[in-house]
Each structure stands twice: as structure tokens, then as C-alpha cells.
Amino acid sequence: MNLHEYQSKRVFARYGxxxxxxxxxxxxxxxxxxxxxxxxxxxxxxxxLVGGRGKAGGIKLARTPDEAEQRADEILGMKIKxxxxxxxxxxxxxxxxxxxxxxxxxDRASRRIVLMASSEGGVDIEEVAAKTPEKIVKVAxxxxxxxxxxxxxxxxxxxxxxxxLINDFIKISxxxxxxxxxxxxxxxxxxxxxxxxxxxxxxxxxxISVDDNALFRHPELAEMRDPDEEDxxxxxxxxxxxxxxxxxxxxxxxxxxxxxAMATMDIVKFYxxxxxxxxxxxxxxxxxxxAAALRIILSDSRVKAVLIxxxxxxxxxxxxxxxxxxxxxxxxxxVPFVVRLVGTNEEEGRQILAEANLITATSLADAAQKAVAAxxxxxx
Amino acid sequence: MSILIGKxxxxxxxxxxxxxxxxxxxxxxxxxxxxxxxxTPGKGGDWAFGSIPIFDTVSEAVHATGANTSVIFVPARFAxxxxxxxxxxxxxxxxxxxxGIPVLDMVQVRAYLDTTHxxxxxxxxxxxxxxxxxxxxxxxxxxxTRGNVGVVSRSGTLTYEVVYALTQRGIGQxxxxxxxxxxINGTSFLDVLQMFEExxxxxxxxxxxxxxxxxEQKAAEYIASRMSKPVTAFIAGQxxxxxxxxxxxxxxxxxxxxxxxxxxxxxxxxxAKVARHPDEIADLVASHLR
Numbered sequence: 001m002n003l004h005e006y007q008s009k010r011v012f013a014r015y016g017x018x019x020x021x022x023x024x025x026x027x028x029x030x031x032x033x034x035x036x037x038x039x040x041x042x043x044x045x046x047x048x049l050v051g052g053r054g055k056a057g058g059i060k061l062a063r064t065p066d067e068a069e070q071r072a073d074e075i076l077g078m079k080i081k082x083x084x085x086x087x088x089x090x091x092x093x094x095x096x097x098x099x100x101x102x103x104x105x106x107d108r109a110s111r112r113i114v115l116m117a118s119s120e121g122g123v124d125i126e127e128v129a130a131k132t133p134e135k136i137v138k139v140a141x142x143x144x145x146x147x148x149x150x151x152x153x154x155x156x157x158x159x160x161x162x163x164x165l166i167n168d169f170i171k172i173s174x175x176x177x178x179x180x181x182x183x184x185x186x187x188x189x190x191x192x193x194x195x196x197x198x199x200x201x202x203x204x205x206x207x208i209s210v211d212d213n214a215l216f217r218h219p220e221l222a223e224m225r226d227p228d229e230e231d232x233x234x235x236x237x238x239x240x241x242x243x244x245x246x247x248x249x250x251x252x253x254x255x256x257x258x259x260x261a262m263a264t265m266d267i268v269k270f271y272x273x274x275x276x277x278x279x280x281x282x283x284x285x286x287x288x289x290x291a292a293a294l295r296i297i298l299s300d301s302r303v304k305a306v307l308i309x310x311x312x313x314x315x316x317x318x319x320x321x322x323x324x325x326x327x328x329x330x331x332x333x334x335v336p337f338v339v340r341l342v343g344t345n346e347e348e349g350r351q352i353l354a355e356a357n358l359i360t361a362t363s364l365a366d367a368a369q370k371a372v373a374a375x376x377x378x379x380x
Numbered sequence: 381m382s383i384l385i386g387k388x389x390x391x392x393x394x395x396x397x398x399x400x401x402x403x404x405x406x407x408x409x410x411x412x413x414x415x416x417x418x419x420t421p422g423k424g425g426d427w428a429f430g431s432i433p434i435f436d437t438v439s440e441a442v443h444a445t446g447a448n449t450s451v452i453f454v455p456a457r458f459a460x461x462x463x464x465x466x467x468x469x470x471x472x473x474x475x476x477x478x479x480g481i482p483v484l485d486m487v488q489v490r491a492y493l494d495t496t497h498x499x500x501x502x503x504x505x506x507x508x509x510x511x512x513x514x515x516x517x518x519x520x521x522x523x524x525t526r527g528n529v530g531v532v533s534r535s536g537t538l539t540y541e542v543v544y545a546l547t548q549r550g551i552g553q554x555x556x557x558x559x560x561x562x563x564i565n566g567t568s569f570l571d572v573l574q575m576f577e578e579x580x581x582x583x584x585x586x587x588x589x590x591x592x593x594x595x596e597q598k599a600a601e602y603i604a605s606r607m608s609k610p611v612t613a614f615i616a617g618q619x620x621x622x623x624x625x626x627x628x629x630x631x632x633x634x635x636x637x638x639x640x641x642x643x644x645x646x647x648x649x650x651x652a653k654v655a656r657h658p659d660e661i662a663d664l665v666a667s668h669l670r
Contacts (some may be wrong), residue, residue, distance in 0.1 A: 026419045106483060108563045108593045109629070113491050126635050143491045184484050213629060214482035216457060245628040247619075258561060258627025259535020259590055262616035266640075267657040269619045278620070280627040303509045311544070313520035314407075343523065343544060364541070 001210045004047045006089045006135075007224050008206035011183060012190070015175035019203045022091030031072035034090040035065040041093040044071045046078070046085040049229045051124065061093060086228060094204055095197035100138075100159060101125055102173065103189030104180040112140035113180060115147060115173060117155040121192035142345045147177035168201050183221060184214030233296050240292040242281055249274025250375050252297035252306040254290070256281050256315065264309045267364055273372035276303045283315060288297070291327035298331060305375035307367060308339045317341040317349030325356055336374040340367040382510040383530070383575040383582070384473060384501070385449065390411065392417045392447035392471070393460045394438065394454055396428050403427070404518050411521040412590045414515040415442040432491045438469040440590055451507060451516050456480035459503060460489050467498040472525035473517050474566070476503035483629065486564040488637075493566060500566025518557060519607075527552015529665060530576035531549040533588035534595075534628070538616060538658065542588060545662040551669070554582045561628025563592065569599035569620045572588050577607055583611040584668045586661060587652070588610040589643055591617030593632045596643040604650035611652040612664040615640045 003011070009019040021038070024047070025031045046058030049166045051240040053059050058080050062068035068090065069106045076084050096251040099121035107114040118136045120128045128135055137158030139151040152173035156166045172193065187209040194204050200313060237244030243258065245264075251273045255261035258280045265275035277300070281293050297306055310320045321341060328337065340361040341349040353360060359374060361367035391408065395401040396418025405428065409415050417435060418428045424436030426656040435441040438450065450466040452459055452474065459478040466474045481503050493500055501508060507517010511524040518536075523544040531553055538618040543556055557572050559565055567651050569587060576582045585607075596615065618640040620626045621631040633639050644654050655661045 104476065106487070108561070111487055111564050113487070116631060129635070143487045157487060181484065184482055186483065211483050213456065213480045217482075234420050245621075245624050245626065247621065255537075257535065257537030258535070259538035259588070259616050260541060262540075262590060262620060262631070263538050263614070263658050265620070266616060266618045267659075270657050275619055278624075278626055311541050313523065313537065313540045343540065344520065363659050365657060368657075 002049045003208040008208040015179040017172050017175045017203050020091040022089050027070045032065045032069035035068035037090045042068050043091045043093050046075050047087040048080050049082040050081045050168040096194045098195040099192035101191045102193045105187050115139045117159050119159040120301040184211045186211050245278040249276045250304040251371050252276045252303040254279050254293050255309045267368040271368045271372045285327040287323035290323040294327050305371050307371040308336045310341050312343030316345045318345045321349035321352035338371040383579050386510050389449050390416045390447050392450040394419045394452045411515045416445040416447050424512040442469045450605050452476040460485035460620045463489050467496050473499050475501045475507045479504040505560030505561040508557040510555045525552040528583040530582040530585040531551045531556035532572040534590050563630040569595050581625050587613045589615045590631050591620050592638040597646045600646035600650035610668045613647045613652045614655045615643045628666045
């Protein structure tokens with residue numbers, strides 16, 4: 001789960017990281033009031049969970065409260081990469097002398113939290129990593145020891161930070177590390193961290209991604225989830241305990257197990273089709289869950305065929321077949337279904353499905369080819 | 381011979397009285413695994429299935445029964461502690477089936493385990509099975525058959541699919557190991573490849589990887605430099621979009637790293653035969669048979 005910029009900066013502030021004294025608004029009138037309170041020029045920043053807001057025109061400078069209201073009127077309601085802007089953050093405009101980058105990320109290979117700093121702030125760090133990797137300095141913190149001041153000094157030195165700012169930088173680095181640990185983050189970044197005209201460090205923009213598996217111990221973060229930022233069908237799937245990701249193809253896939261679900265998508269592509277989704281129905285396959293899964297798949301009007309691929313291990317194929325049969329009875333017969341059941345009680349499962357008007361397959365390759373043909377209308 | 385588990389395995393089940401724990405304990409006993417103890421805090425003194433003593437703590441269970449392996453079925457919020465408890469009690473091999481453990485818990489757990497002799501398999505894994513000897517976890521026993529192919533995988537049902545295809549063709553397995561789908565786990569592909577390389581009974585190995593991380597690339601380096609036995613590989617997630625978690629917490633392409641293409645390239649360069657889709661795996665394995 002990703003936090004908005006304003007949410008991330010509020011978290012950072014609690015860990016002693018200096019952030020602008022901005023406020024959030026949902027109407028141009030509120031933006032005007034905030035600009036009046038702040039006095040002086042402000043920046044109106046759209047709050048949507050995508051990168052490239054500035055380039056899309058979602059971040060604007062305003063010199064007066066009137067201008068701020070006008071800019072807010074333009075930004076609120078605009079669409080950025082498919083997401084509608086419903087909130088803006090109004091920050092006092094900063095006098096920027098230099099932009100740097102500071103981020104914390106979980107490094108899988110070393111199994112450590114790694115802090116990264118770069119003298120190239122304000123741009124996409126992945127771009128910096130690709131083009132000028134020498135401009136990124138990294139330190140890894142041992143989980144039992146945390147981020148020590150010498151780690152932060154290595155970063156400061158590596159990016160050529162002015163000496164008089166090093167003590168503040170150490171506090172910010174350790175604050176970021178603490179914020180990362182305490183929010184169960186997988187990513188926490190300040191980009192840019194700026195050096196202001198008054199020679200102070202200030203976190204102008206922030207981003208935190210929280211580990212979904214840890215949300216149970218962070219009710220205050222779980223509440224920050226913004227349902228407007230999620231695909232509605234993915235949200236629906238989540239309610240049924242299904243793992244679903246919406247894609248752009250025409251062949252809907254329903255599979256048990258994440259690895260098998262990915263492999264099924266791959267083989268559809270291998271035989272010339274495009275998967276419409278990733279969907280793992282998990283262990284067991286009760287008919288209500290199967291029905292919900294099929295409903296979600298069919299809610300995508302681009303889907304032209306559905307491929308059901310189930311490996312019965314502990315789950316029995318005859319049970320799954322009954323679930324599929326029951327579920328299909330409740331759905332309209334808009335698209336052809338290709339079903340492959342393998343493993344425990346596969347014969348019984350196939351017999352149950354023989355009565356329904358479904359296309360059956362034995363091997364995975366056979367199933368994928370039939371699904372591709374069915375999507376083209378060559379097989380019904 | 382086989383790796384990690386066999387007839388000498390004396391298994392302890394953590395979470396033996398839970399729904400999943402009880403169901404799979406029965407399956408493991410029926411398969412012939414020596415299940416010697418269970419642990420459920422607060423239920424010490426009870427018995428499971430009439431003959432398996434239940435203890436409140438792992439250390440009590442180890443003292444009383446000589447358990448050397450543990451399998452964990454406890455809920456995610458308690459699972460990290462269950463792993464640590466097993467390690468502190470001196471268990472040699474801990475297999476954690478639980479899915480959904482916060483990754484920062486695993487950072488701590490793994491750093492601690494590195495100071496002990498305990499090996500962890502998983503979490504978020506189906507466990508492992510040595511056909512005809514022992515099963516620790518949830519891999520269905522009847523799809524396996526004894527033979528000379530070692531299997532190591534980050535996935536569950538995809539592994540079953542591949543093993544079942546082998547079994548149907550009469551190609552048996554030494555041990556199948558599910559290392560799990562989480563970003564931080566206890567045992568890597570590289571670790572298991574080393575064990576299969578050293579196991580005299582294993583003649584060839586199947587490696588089933590997926591997008592995310594660099595574990596397959598490290599395995600490829602080992603295959604290229606040290607491995608004498610043939611390896612057949614498959615990588616799931618060639619059509620997965622970047623930045624999205626594909627079911628498994630660890631199955632995500634982030635910062636352009638961990639794509640299927642780079643893993644397939646590394647394994648191919650290392651001399652492994654990489655199947656284009658799962659149905660090809662059994663064919664490639666058969667081509668290696670003497």
C-alpha cells in the first residue's frame with residue numbers, strides 16, 4: 001500500500017524530519033484560505049499515487065491566494081494517468097538552492113535495509129541509477145544495530161554535502177530509518193530533500209510504501225488507504241480473498257496458486273493470446289469463491305474467452321468442478337469457457353463438467369491453444 | 381539418499397491443533413512421516429490423534445521427544461516468533477508454511493538464524509517431500525514417486541503440476557523442496573542446488589523460479605561454475621507487468637530488476653535447459669535420462 005505525499009510527510013515530521021508547513025484541501029476555496037494563512041507564494045500539489053505529477057501539470061506555483069484558488073480549480077478534477085485528482089496539498093513555496101535524494105529500501109539480496117543518497121535529487125532515482133550509477137551512494141544497516149551516525153556520514157560525504165549541514169543530515173537519515181522500521185515500509189523516500197536559500201535541509205516531497213502483510217499492526221496506516229486509487233475489480237477481488245491483477249488482454253484466467261497462475265498467463269501469450277488478468281483463487285475452491293472470481297473476470301468487457309486451470313492437490317478436482325458448474329449457472333454465457341482440471345479426482349471432475357457445455361483440455365498447452373482459438377471465435 | 385528430510389526425520393508440528401495444522405498433520409502421518417510432537421501454547425499435556433503429545437513450548441517438546449525438524453502452521457502474526465522459538469530450542473530444520481509474515485520480521489529472523497545452526501525453509505512455502513520416506517508440509521504425497529530427479533521451486537501448485545507430469549511418465553524424484561514465494565526466506569535456490577549436487581542419488585535437477593529478486597541469477601552462477609548435474613529450469617511471470625505483486629509477496633519486478641527475461645538469459649548462459657512453458661519440462665528432463 002502506498003501513502004500519499006501529504007501522508008508520508010506527516011509520518012516523516014513525527015520522526016524529526018523537517019517538512020513544509022502545508023495543508024490538504026479538496027476545494028479551491030479551501031486552497032485559498034490555506035494560502036492566506038500561509039502568506040506568501042505557495043505550491044498547489046495534486047495528491048494522486050502516480051509518478052510524473054509535475055510533468056502532467058499537477059503541480060503549480062501560485063504567488064497570491066487568488067492565483068492559488070485558480071490553480072486549484074484547474075488541478076482538482078483533472079486526470080493524471082487515469083486517476084482523478086480529488087485532493088491537493090498546499091505547501092509554502094520553498095527557496096531551493098540544491099536538490100538531493102535520500103531513500104530507504106529493503107534490499108532483498110543483502111537482506112538489509114539500504115539507505116541511498118544522491119546529489120541528483122528531484123528526478124526519478126531509477127533513471128539516475130541507470131544513467132549515472134556512480135552518483136548514488138549506499139549504506140546497509142544491520143537489523144540488530146540500525147542506522148548509525150557513521151552510516152549517515154558516509155552518505156553525506158559521498159554526495160558532497162556542505163559540512164555545516166552534516167549534523168542535520170544525520171538526524172534526517174536516522175529519522176527516515178526509524179520511520180521505515182516503525183511503519184513496516186518497503187520503501188521510504190525523500191525526493192527531493194532540498195537545501196534552502198537559508199542553508200537548511202527540508203523534505204519537499206515524500207513517499208512511503210507499506211508492507212501489506214504488516215498492516216494488521218498499523219491500524220492508523222491501514223485507515224489511510226485511499227479506495228479511489230485502486231482498480232475497482234481488484235478491490236472487489238480483495239474482499240473475496242482473491243489475488244487479482246487486471247491486465248489488457250482478451251483471455252481471462254482463473255488458476256489456483258500464484259506460480260501456476262503466472263505460468264498460465266505465459267503460455268496463453270506463448271500461443272498468441274494476451275492474458276486479461278492474473279487471478280489466484282488460492283487453496284480450496286468453494287463455489288462462491290469460484291463464482292466471484294468468474295464474475296470479476298467477466299466484468300471486463302474485453303474478455304473474449306475464459307481459461308480455468310486447476311491443479312488438484314489437496315483440493316479435489318470433483319469439488320472444483322461442482323463449484324465451476326454452480327458458478328457458471330449464475331453467469332450469462334457471453335464467452336466460451338475452456339476448463340482444465342488435473343490431479344486428485346480429475347476423472348470425476350471431468351465427468352461432472354462433461355454435462356455442461358464447456359471446452360475441456362488435458363495438457364496446459366492444449367488448454368492455452370483452445371482458449372486462444374475460442375477468443376478468436378474459432379472454437380465454441 | 382535424499383536431502384533435508386527422510387526416515388531419520390523426527391517431526392514437531394507448531395500449531396498442531398489449528399485447522400490447517402491438524403489437517404496436514406494427519407496427511408503427514410498417513411504418508412509415513414514420524415510425527416513425534418506438537419506445540420500449541422496453552423494445550424500442553426493434551427494429545428493429538430491419540431498418540432502425539434502436545435507441549436506448550438518447543439524446548440519442552442525437543443527435550444521430551446528428540447524432535448529434530450519442525451513445521452510451522454501458526455498464523456502470520458505469530459509465525460516469526462515460532463521460527464525463533466524453534467531455532468532457540470536447537471531444531472536443525474524449520475519449515476514455515478505460513479503466508480503473510482511481515483517482511484521486516486523476516487529480516488530480523490534471518491539475521492538471527494545466520495548466527496545459529498538452524499536451517500529455515502520458507503516461509504510461504506509448501507514444504508518438502510522425500511517420496512516414500514517423509515513429507516513435511518502440504519505437498520500432496522500421491523503425485524510423487526521415488527526416483528533420481530531433485531526438484532526445487534518458489535511455487536506450490538506449479539511444482540505439483542511439474543512433478544505430476546514426471547510421475548505420469550514414470551520419472552521419479554529424490555526430494556522436492558518448495559523454498560517459498562517471499563522476498564526474504566531461509567533457504568535459497570543456490571543452497572538447495574548445492575545439496576542436490578552432493579546427493580549421490582540425485583542425477584538431475586529441476587529449478588522452477590519466478591519474477592522478482594536475483595536468487596535465480598545466483599543459482600545460475602553456481603550452475604555455471606560448480607554444478608556437474610544437468611539442470612532444467614522454468615521461470616514463471618514472463619507476461620507479468622512491472623511494479624505489481626503477482627500473488628507471492630516476492631514476485632514483483634521492481635526498479636526494472638527481477639524480470640523473467642534476465643533470469644532465463646542467466647540460466648541459459650549457465651548451461652541450464654530452460655523450458656518455454658511448463659509442459660516442456662518433463663520432455664527436457666526425459667532427454668537427460670541415461
